Amino acid sequence: MSANRIQPRLPKGMRDFLPADMIKRDYVFGVVRDVFHLYGFEPLSTPVLELRETLYGKYGEDAEKLIYNAQHPGGKEELALRYDLTVPLARVVAMHESAIMLPFKRYQLAPVYRGERPQKGRYREFYQCDVDIVGVADVSADAEVLGVVVSTLRRLGFPNFTVKINNRKLLSAMGQYSGVPDAQLGDLYRSIDKFDKIGADGVRDELIQRGIDAEAVARMMALLVDNHLNADKLGILEDVMGGVDSAAEGIRELRDLSAHLNDAGVPRQFVEIDFTMVRGLGYYTGPIFETVVTEPQIGSLSGGGRYDGLIGMFRKESLPTTGVSLGIERIIDVMDELGLYPAHIGGTVVQxxxxxxxxxxxxxxxxxxxxxxxxxxxxxxxxxxxxxxxxxxxxxxxxxxxxxxxxxxxxxxxxxxxxxxxxxxxxxxxxxxxxxxxxxxxx
RNA sequence: GUGGGUGUAGCUCAGUUGGUUAGAGCGUCUGGUUGUGGCCCAGAAGGCCGUGGGUUCAAGUCCCAUCACUCACCCCA
The missing domain is CATH 3.40.50.800 (Anticodon-binding domain)
Structure with a gap:
């Protein structure tokens, strides 16, 4: 028998959490839930498995390759493990309309699955915590969701972090203004997003290399470089591109959002408008958000934005929706690295x-x-x-x-x-x- | 999918130009201590040196392959 013993192993990118870890995780989960409740968000739970048709066609081609399919012998349904919590939310809203009151403010803390190559701060099974507001088109909802992010991270003891804000409308206006053809917009955004990492010259080189017209690149870079570190970014951008409709709209939204954040008492030091921040997922339509820390190099701690069209994929009329996803795993990784747990969180619950x-x-x-x-x-x-x-x-x-x-x-x-x-x-x-x-x- | 790094005790790692019986620290267990943990002392258990092949009188060490882990890129939380 012992000769046949099998090696105890885990699937790649998946982890066990022993009690000492779970106690810390539960603490973080608890703080997160408390803050969400303070803002009036209510819990939602959905199955780990969804029908494939629910998930497919929502994330884009590249992302779709990372979706786990699931089956059991003789099963007739085509199933998949959920890839995030946003699409299931859209499904829920469309399915349970009559039982839901708008605005629908829900949060969900649950594992999601992505068949990616694991690395630092990146797993195949990981918890996300999403807060979303369904049914409000005004940026007051975006501001509230950002308030939750800032409150949560402060409550957890993060000494410094930056919530970056941008707007999809502005990004597309910038592409339009520069004269980058629609077909190359994806490449454009991908390069711009690396601004922090590779700098202005790096972005310029990459854009040229990707075959984008040199003149368009020059116009684009002028927008980015001049404004990147300037306090009155929006004003400068407005002077240059105010004539482009989507630019005017994007700028107005960012101004409103900023005003709402001030009213809510969100400290400015944690928030920054950054035109070089782009989010990968295809369904965002307006303001977009991302939280970064510089201390440990770990990627973003949260990401989100407005996606007014997504629910329309499950329902005749879409509903305006905005939200963020907290990367709980990365938050925990950073807390481990910085030792941000209070003293009473020990290795045991026993007193x-x-x-x-x-x-x-x-x-x-x-x-x-x-x-x-x-x-x-x-x-x-x-x-x-x-x-x-x-x-x-x-x-x-x-x-x-x-x-x-x-x-x-x-x-x-x-x-x-x-x-x-x-x-x-x-x-x-x-x-x-x-x-x-x-x-x-x-x- | 692309590229780099690393695989030796439960963990972290040493192991010389290839040489006889593979080491340390930590941890574990036992005893010193049948009314008290940490510190100290003595002792013990624990290894197909990732796997397969090759070179050699001789391989933990060199070569090839393979697998696993890991970091970075792509992309993302």
Whole structure:
């Protein structure tokens, strides 16, 4: 039998989370949920599997190759693992119209699947947390969704991050103004998006190399370079391109959005308009967002934008929708790297270990444990017979802050000992006040 | 899909111009200590050196292939 033992392995890009990790993840998930609730977003859950037809044709050709198909022997439905939470939302809205009130503000925290090559900050199964507002065309909704991102990251203790804002309408206007043919817009955007990485010269070279007309490139670069670090970016852009309809509209939206953010008290230091930020997914139609950190080099922590047309793929009339997706995995990776967890988040949920002095004292220890649990203290009873030293060692290794122990002497007097491992403080108290003693020693 | 790096103990890694019985630290277990963890001391377990082939008297070491992991590109959270 042991000769046939199989190697324990995981599918590529997928991970187990052991308890110590899960405790940290749950903490992050909890903070995220709290903030969403503060903004009035409500939970939604959808299946991991969707019908293939629901997902296909929404993300673009390249992305579609990364969708996992699923099947079971004899299954007749064509299934796929969800690729994000946005398309399922659109499906839900179209399917449950009558049960949904607009504006529909929902969040969803769930794993999604992408068959990509894994690397730093990139997995094949990863959690996303999406917040979206369905049914509001005004940028007040975009502002609210951005407020959620900023609040969440601040609440998690991120010292610095930047939410970049741009507008699809403006991007297409820039292409139009420069004279880049529609067929090359994709290439154009892809290169522009690398501005931060490869600089103005890099972008220029790449555009030329991609065969875009030199004059168009020059006009394009003038728009980017002049404005990239300027405070009055919008004003400058308006002077140059104000005549182009979509440019005027995009600029107006960005101004409104900015005003809403001010009204909501979102600190300006976390927000920046950046014309070189482009989002890959095809369904965005207006304002787009992306959050970056410079400290660990890890890509974006969140991404999103307005996609007024997507729901129309499931319904006769579309509904204006905007939202963001928080990259929970990357947020967690950064928090690990920067050590942003509060001190009380340890490697265990257990607050007190109740030791067992010997077999004859096990009944008493069991009762003490029950007493603690009744009082709402997370207590673990030592389930094996071990030497006292080993029991303390177990608690120490596992990070349990307190050990409760009742030996023959204490038992005879109706007392119990509580020891705090951090500083070695030990007290002996009447068993009836055990719970309150433990509670006071936890702080 | 393209390119680079790395595979030796549970983990992190050493291992000389190829040479006899492959090492360390950490971790684990046992004991020193049958009323108390961390520190210290003594000891133990734990290895098809990723896999297959080749060169050689001799391969952890050199060559080829392959697989896995990893970083970067493309793309993305």
């Amino acid at each position: 007190a270990l109740v030791g067992v002095f010997g077999p004859d004292l096990r009944p008493a220890a069991t009762a003490l444990t029950a007493q603690l649990r009744e009082a709402g203290i997370r207590a673990e009873l030592m389930l094996q017979d071990r030497k006292v030293g080993q029991q303390f060692n177990y608690a120490d290794k596992k990070g349990i802050p307190l050990v409760v122990l009742q030996g023959p002497d204490e038992a005879a007097r109706g007392e119990v000992k509580v020891k705090r491992l951090r500083d070695g403080v030990e007290v002996t108290v009447a068993a009836v006040v055990l719970a309150e003693t433990v509670r006071s020693m936890l702080v």
